[in-house]
Amino acid sequence: MMNRFNHLPTLKIDTSDKIPFTYKGKTYYGTKGDTIATALYANGVRIYARSLKYHRPRGLYSMDGECSNTMMEVNGIPNVRTETTFLKPGIVVKEQNVKGSAENDFLGFIDKMDWAMPAGFYYDTMHKPAKIWPVAMKQIRKAAGIGKLSPDHHMPGKYDEIFPTCDVCVIGGGPAGMTAALAAAQKGLRVILMEARPWLGGHFEYRTSEYINRQTHHERAVQLAKEVEKTDNIRVFTHTANVGAYNNNLITGFQVGKESDVFTERYIEIRANSVVVATGCIERPLLFENNERPGVMQAGCALRLANTYGMLPGKTAVFSIGHDLGLETAVSLHDLGMSVPVIADIREDGQDPALLKAVLDRKITILKGWVATEAHGGKQVKKVTVKSVDATVSKTYDCDVLVASAGFTPLTGPLVVNQAKLTYDNHTNFFLPTDLPKKMHAAGSLLGFENAQSIEASGLLAGLKAAFDCENCSIAELGEAKKAMEDLPGPARGTKLVTAPVKGRKTFICFDEDTSIKNIKQSIDKGFDVPELIKRFSGAGLGPGQGGIPGHNLPLFTAKYQALPDIKIRPTTVRPPLVPTFIATYAGTNHTMFKRTPMDEMQRKDGGIFRNIGVWQRARYFSKDFTCKKEIENVRNNVGMLDGSTLGKFRIHGPDALNSLQRVYVSDLSKIKEGRVKYTAMCNDDGCVIDDGVVVKLGENDYYFSTSTGRAGQTIEWIRYHTRYDNWDFALVNLTDAMGVINLSGPNARKVLEKVVDIDVSNEGFGFSEYKEFTIADTIPVKAMRLGFVGELSYELHVPASYMKSLWLMLKEAGKEFKIQNFGVEAQNVLRMEKCHVILGQESEQRTNLLDIGMGFLWSRKKTGYKTVGVAALAQAEKDNTRLKLVGFKMENNGRAPKDGALIVDDRVRGHVCTARNSFSLNEAVGMALVEADMSKIGTRLAFYEDECNGELIYGTVVETPFYDPEGKRMKM
Amino acid sequence: MFSKSKPMWGKKTKLKSSYDVVLIGGGLHSLATAYYLAKEHGITDVAIIEKNYIGYGGAGRNTAIVRANQRTQYNVPLYKEALDLWPVLTKELDYNLMFNNCGNLNLMHSEAAMNAARMTIATAQFHGVESHLIDAKEAKELVPALNISEDITFPIHGAMFHPPGGVVRHDAVVWGLAKGAAKMGVEIHQQTEATGINTKNGKVTAVVTDKGVINTKQVLISAGGYSAALIHGFLGIKLPISVLTIQAMVTQPLKPILDHVVSSGAYHCYANQTLKGEIATGAHMDPWPNYTTLNTAHYIKHQAEALSEFLPALRGVRFMRIWGGLADMTPDMAPIMDGNEQVEGFFMDCGWGYFGFKSCSAVGRHMASFMATNTCPDILKPFALKRYQEHKLMGETAALMSYTPDN
Amino acid sequence: MALTITCPICGKRNGYEFRYGGEEKGPRPDEKDLTPESWCDYVHMNKCVAGVQQEWWFHRDGCGSWFTIFRDTTTNLEKETPEAKE
Numbered sequence A: 001m002m003n004r005f006n007h008l009p010t011l012k013i014d015t016s017d018k019i020p021f022t023y024k025g026k027t028y029y030g031t032k033g034d035t036i037a038t039a040l041y042a043n044g045v046r047i048y049a050r051s052l053k054y055h056r057p058r059g060l061y062s063m064d065g066e067c068s069n070t071m072m073e074v075n076g077i078p079n080v081r082t083e084t085t086f087l088k089p090g091i092v093v094k095e096q097n098v099k100g101s102a103e104n105d106f107l108g109f110i111d112k113m114d115w116a117m118p119a120g121f122y123y124d125t126m127h128k129p130a131k132i133w134p135v136a137m138k139q140i141r142k143a144a145g146i147g148k149l150s151p152d153h154h155m156p157g158k159y160d161e162i163f164p165t166c167d168v169c170v171i172g173g174g175p176a177g178m179t180a181a182l183a184a185a186q187k188g189l190r191v192i193l194m195e196a197r198p199w200l201g202g203h204f205e206y207r208t209s210e211y212i213n214r215q216t217h218h219e220r221a222v223q224l225a226k227e228v229e230k231t232d233n234i235r236v237f238t239h240t241a242n243v244g245a246y247n248n249n250l251i252t253g254f255q256v257g258k259e260s261d262v263f264t265e266r267y268i269e270i271r272a273n274s275v276v277v278a279t280g281c282i283e284r285p286l287l288f289e290n291n292e293r294p295g296v297m298q299a300g301c302a303l304r305l306a307n308t309y310g311m312l313p314g315k316t317a318v319f320s321i322g323h324d325l326g327l328e329t330a331v332s333l334h335d336l337g338m339s340v341p342v343i344a345d346i347r348e349d350g351q352d353p354a355l356l357k358a359v360l361d362r363k364i365t366i367l368k369g370w371v372a373t374e375a376h377g378g379k380q381v382k383k384v385t386v387k388s389v390d391a392t393v394s395k396t397y398d399c400d401v402l403v404a405s406a407g408f409t410p411l412t413g414p415l416v417v418n419q420a421k422l423t424y425d426n427h428t429n430f431f432l433p434t435d436l437p438k439k440m441h442a443a444g445s446l447l448g449f450e451n452a453q454s455i456e457a458s459g460l461l462a463g464l465k466a467a468f469d470c471e472n473c474s475i476a477e478l479g480e481a482k483k484a485m486e487d488l489p490g491p492a493r494g495t496k497l498v499t500a501p502v503k504g505r506k507t508f509i510c511f512d513e514d515t516s517i518k519n520i521k522q523s524i525d526k527g528f529d530v531p532e533l534i535k536r537f538s539g540a541g542l543g544p545g546q547g548g549i550p551g552h553n554l555p556l557f558t559a560k561y562q563a564l565p566d567i568k569i570r571p572t573t574v575r576p577p578l579v580p581t582f583i584a585t586y587a588g589t590n591h592t593m594f595k596r597t598p599m600d601e602m603q604r605k606d607g608g609i610f611r612n613i614g615v616w617q618r619a620r621y622f623s624k625d626f627t628c629k630k631e632i633e634n635v636r637n638n639v640g641m642l643d644g645s646t647l648g649k650f651r652i653h654g655p656d657a658l659n660s661l662q663r664v665y666v667s668d669l670s671k672i673k674e675g676r677v678k679y680t681a682m683c684n685d686d687g688c689v690i691d692d693g694v695v696v697k698l699g700e701n702d703y704y705f706s707t708s709t710g711r712a713g714q715t716i717e718w719i720r721y722h723t724r725y726d727n728w729d730f731a732l733v734n735l736t737d738a739m740g741v742i743n744l745s746g747p748n749a750r751k752v753l754e755k756v757v758d759i760d761v762s763n764e765g766f767g768f769s770e771y772k773e774f775t776i777a778d779t780i781p782v783k784a785m786r787l788g789f790v791g792e793l794s795y796e797l798h799v800p801a802s803y804m805k806s807l808w809l810m811l812k813e814a815g816k817e818f819k820i821q822n823f824g825v826e827a828q829n830v831l832r833m834e835k836c837h838v839i840l841g842q843e844s845e846q847r848t849n850l851l852d853i854g855m856g857f858l859w860s861r862k863k864t865g866y867k868t869v870g871v872a873a874l875a876q877a878e879k880d881n882t883r884l885k886l887v888g889f890k891m892e893n894n895g896r897a898p899k900d901g902a903l904i905v906d907d908r909v910r911g912h913v914c915t916a917r918n919s920f921s922l923n924e925a926v927g928m929a930l931v932e933a934d935m936s937k938i939g940t941r942l943a944f945y946e947d948e949c950n951g952e953l954i955y956g957t958v959v960e961t962p963f964y965d966p967e968g969k970r971m972k973m
Numbered sequence B: 001m002f003s004k005s006k007p008m009w010g011k012k013t014k015l016k017s018s019y020d021v022v023l024i025g026g027g028l029h030s031l032a033t034a035y036y037l038a039k040e041h042g043i044t045d046v047a048i049i050e051k052n053y054i055g056y057g058g059a060g061r062n063t064a065i066v067r068a069n070q071r072t073q074y075n076v077p078l079y080k081e082a083l084d085l086w087p088v089l090t091k092e093l094d095y096n097l098m099f100n101n102c103g104n105l106n107l108m109h110s111e112a113a114m115n116a117a118r119m120t121i122a123t124a125q126f127h128g129v130e131s132h133l134i135d136a137k138e139a140k141e142l143v144p145a146l147n148i149s150e151d152i153t154f155p156i157h158g159a160m161f162h163p164p165g166g167v168v169r170h171d172a173v174v175w176g177l178a179k180g181a182a183k184m185g186v187e188i189h190q191q192t193e194a195t196g197i198n199t200k201n202g203k204v205t206a207v208v209t210d211k212g213v214i215n216t217k218q219v220l221i222s223a224g225g226y227s228a229a230l231i232h233g234f235l236g237i238k239l240p241i242s243v244l245t246i247q248a249m250v251t252q253p254l255k256p257i258l259d260h261v262v263s264s265g266a267y268h269c270y271a272n273q274t275l276k277g278e279i280a281t282g283a284h285m286d287p288w289p290n291y292t293t294l295n296t297a298h299y300i301k302h303q304a305e306a307l308s309e310f311l312p313a314l315r316g317v318r319f320m321r322i323w324g325g326l327a328d329m330t331p332d333m334a335p336i337m338d339g340n341e342q343v344e345g346f347f348m349d350c351g352w353g354y355f356g357f358k359s360c361s362a363v364g365r366h367m368a369s370f371m372a373t374n375t376c377p378d379i380l381k382p383f384a385l386k387r388y389q390e391h392k393l394m395g396e397t398a399a400l401m402s403y404t405p406d407n
Numbered sequence C: 001m002a003l004t005i006t007c008p009i010c011g012k013r014n015g016y017e018f019r020y021g022g023e024e025k026g027p028r029p030d031e032k033d034l035t036p037e038s039w040c041d042y043v044h045m046n047k048c049v050a051g052v053q054q055e056w057w058f059h060r061d062g063c064g065s066w067f068t069i070f071r072d073t074t075t076n077l078e079k080e081t082p083e084a085k086e
């Protein structure tokens, strides 16, 4: 393991703290503060992985997080970007996409087969003859993909989510971002500052060069960070990557937890009044032959390796750069002990004079107007050819590191995903934001500033603009900040070079997909002439690096190849998440929420088997026998108790209460008498039944009504929607959760009820279809109705939720001698089916209207002038005799019931079975079906086609309904 | 082995002043219609007018799931024909459409859903389409990553398994059809926007574009999510359509882990693994009309929550890209295909929502026949616009899809 | 996008608190003169404007009112008036 520096002020490692980890089955040591990739680097690892298509060796290249060269499997988690992931004790690190090892990959030969794989080659191959495709496809799948994930992988860790709001959200904790945050905070605003790296400081933080007056950039970064941290109204999220920005300033990101945090990662969603984006720049990859050979790295990467992680990237570094950061890096690495034989600087002129002097003082050769054209060395750089940009002169240098960087490229992602427009700017060679969304501002080096004071001044201005959005800053102050900026140096000139003078067969514009500039040319020649199409055809930018590497070069190269004028140079599309984000992290805490009825606990104790039904959990069965024989027979013979609390329950009152009900219900509700229950239905405008329930008149313009479980949530908006133009005066209250319902059903129901109430519940005192209000034990207020959904004597007791448990227990106690039992939703389903009482959604489809389902009797045709929802359509559809109608059927020859969902067929499909069961009550198989009208006549023979029947049909006949107790004597007894 | 690098869909030509047929929109449906007009009817004086580039719309944004196990007898045969066409087209076009017939599993989360699935399965089987109801265990055998435990929001009871379905490479279909159509003489005019349709005495006379007026007697609007706005804007015809944004996303690529398309209505989520190894997933729509194709923070989170439950292994993989496209939804989740009804010579093929990829080949073929013969093929008749007036919604969905409070 | 809607009672809120309720088409027509065409036009047909439209929203997770706003369907941003441009 190499010696690490331990004296640099910029170091983020603690060399005294060794951390063990496993790599390729052996134990290695890194130091505290290392990323996995730097720990490996310190242990001599140079090849981290092999590339997707050609299995080319890949090494450490960027350390800014946009490059996937160092993706590895860590603790079973694939595609971990090891260059930005902290080393933790005991982790197990594996190489990905290799046959053998990254060092010796048996598939490395594919690199020589590139001629056989031009852009989009897979569209032109492997389909002739057709039978090779399935085989080829299997191979493609195996070869594609990068990391491996086990199907029973369990993601360790805790994932959290928070949704803070703030006045100003600043994205990027570099000098510009920190200045902006401080400016806004000083105006008294609530500020959130998010920074992707684990520490603040950005592009200043790791540099020991001079800021001003002998203060280093690093010291300045520390100074600003301290100020930020002591400002109470700035909430700092470090190690928090911004992943999305949406209109109206919704900002998302995720934070990686520290050891002391209770979360592994947490999702953060911020609603801000104003946003400052100060995300800075990354480097633009230099395009030349073998530009991604291990040993080739960007300037920032080389410098961070030394200054942040305390190690030199190698012994001898050749530089091919196009910016002052390159010169600065050369000087720094030289001073730390590396040999720097030559700097090829793309620029003919324009270098910072002080840096130039420093270079010359150190006797480093600098070739202006030169660029690397090829890296030599099979697995690692050994030699570099550099040429003058016009390719007339060439030289070769030995080295083990090639620092290569064409210039900078701004991180405009947060702006772009929030719909900022980018325009190509010739001076900086950047795509600059020209049309920013409302209340979103940009600052810092992403605007092209390289001068440190300009960067901070732009941060100040942006911070004040954000404060202005929050009405906390005057125009005069803004003017001053603007003026201060004008006195400072503007954006720096950017290098224009798109590629070194090469043919480009092994010049990679996209590392993830092994897309060379030759492939780009092939795509363009085939007619894929805009960057978006080139991406799709060649794959460039679609890999795990998410366009970070090719993002800037692809449009530049395309424009150059097509000789487009500047205004036609269009950037490629950037899409969220801006940083790849775990599904676990996005999911956050991932609550599941269901409503439970007031009887939930009691029914669970009684062995209820629960199901999620809509927003509720309900007891569907009370035994493992899912035919529910016992439950059903007990209701038919004794008495049962069902929790009906999920029914929608509403009260509507006020001068226009009746008008409103008349608008939505098909029946004429002006006719209901107090003390009576009216069963009725609601249709949609198409006449299709959407709900049924009962309405009770409590008093003048005061009604209580129930809806089906599924409609409870929508009823208020439905009634208000259909009366929204009328300006009616009514109050509508949803009592669904406030009231519970017990359905007491069976021939013994009266005997049970008698024991707990003191009103007359005889058939004379409380008849069928009647409504009564009373109290039980002088305490429990009850709204009681005599209904007959299951076809037996039954009482529906509506009671405040808090009393449900008491009543339930009282009934259970009282019912003991009459063999009272619970029954669940499935038993109810069978019981009501025997009575041919419909359940909407089961006996009806969305297109089934009131008449189809045999409920036309509810429609009061005389009620006019109310613009009742659905009746116009019913009137129009009434004459149509091709619709599906609901019928009852019995099976022939005492046959079994067809399965629910069986089709009714002749030479085509004529209908389907809604519900059918072998009825215990009737001792035969019965069911209901929707069939075309001409088959709905009594006596029609129905042929049932079930799934997996192999064409063997079973038969039944349309019969009169209901099946059970046709005269309805039992529910009226 | 490799066709030389010449433009796949012909050199750029100048727009002529007249064509026999003009197709507005350079998506799958126009391209397929053009292809079959030329191939089966010899009509090659055809211009496709595309505002951006071919495949800009849903054609280039969809997740390319194909299947033929629809709910009604009107739909199944159409989609079956389309499903059977993928290998045929691969051969005809000499372009690998990368049909991965891996099969689709549609998860069921309750007894009621299992019963509902049974009807769909019976309908498929009745029409000769393979589809089976399987239980949770069998589903787990097919998809080992599936979580069939009871303690998730929507426990899995079983699935509708449709072996012949799968995934096709959507871009390949766009480019392949373009190549095939162009070869027979169809002109594809990209960067050309249709701005109007001229009519006289109830007949189409011309299509107006930003590059000039084109005289024609027949025009088809099949501009994906843009169709309804264009049809209303050009001809004043309103449609029962709501245009919503639908999103999809992919994770980083993985070695094979998911061998089938898995979908769940309850979770509003489907997922499959592309040949490149990414898990492609989507389904949810933000329920308000808009033309932005913007994605939302809400949705990617929702998707992560859903996948965390029923495919929990995927918690360890990262999302890398989300995008949006338009879905032109009708209340009955079935498309509108019509012609010569509102205006002579005017045809429309729209309302394809988020399911218009899988059908494009068969629909193009029948629309071509409709336009060439001026007779509506029987298979398209149930899809006429009139059905909404006649209260005859299609029944493709059991629950109503409408963006009024109607659902 | 991250829709916000301004409720006349509750002010500007997260769009997910609301439910969309269709294009503004005027009051319910009188049932007696409805033809299948005019009925269908009112119930099902939309203009699908790519631009500013007036539309209904319901404040579901809020005050429960129905109201209309103008919104540009090409940007998903609310507008004060139908003519308002960016």
Ligand SMILES: Cc1cc2nc3c(=O)[nH]c(=O)nc-3n(C[C@H](O)[C@H](O)[C@H](O)COP(=O)(O)OP(=O)(O)OC[C@H]3O[C@@H](n4cnc5c(N)ncnc54)[C@H](O)[C@@H]3O)c2cc1C
Residues within 6 Å of the ligand: B024, B025, B026, B027, B028, B029, B030, B049, B050, B051, B052, B053, B054, B055, B056, B057, B058, B059, B060, B061, B062, B063, B064, B065, B066, B192, B193, B194, B195, B222, B223, B224, B225, B226, B230, B246, B247, B248, B282, B323, B324, B325, B326, B327, B352, B353, B354, B355, B356, B357, B358, B359
């Ligand atoms: C995210 C997503 C996932 C999907 N997943 C699936 C799936 O898995 N399976 C499936 O079957 N379907 C899926 N779909 C649906 C499918 O993509 C669409 O139904 C289908 O692509 C629409 O038909 P099209 O290709 O003909 O239209 P589009 O591709 O939408 O074509 C419309 C074209 O018209 C052009 N245009 C618009 N206005 C004009 C004008 N004025 N002049 C000229 N040109 C104009 C547009 O630029 C566009 O290129 C999905 C859709 C999306 C958005």
Ligand SMILES: [Zn+2]
Residues within 6 Å of the ligand: C007, C008, C009, C010, C011, C059, C062, C063, C064, C065
């Ligand atoms: Zn409100």
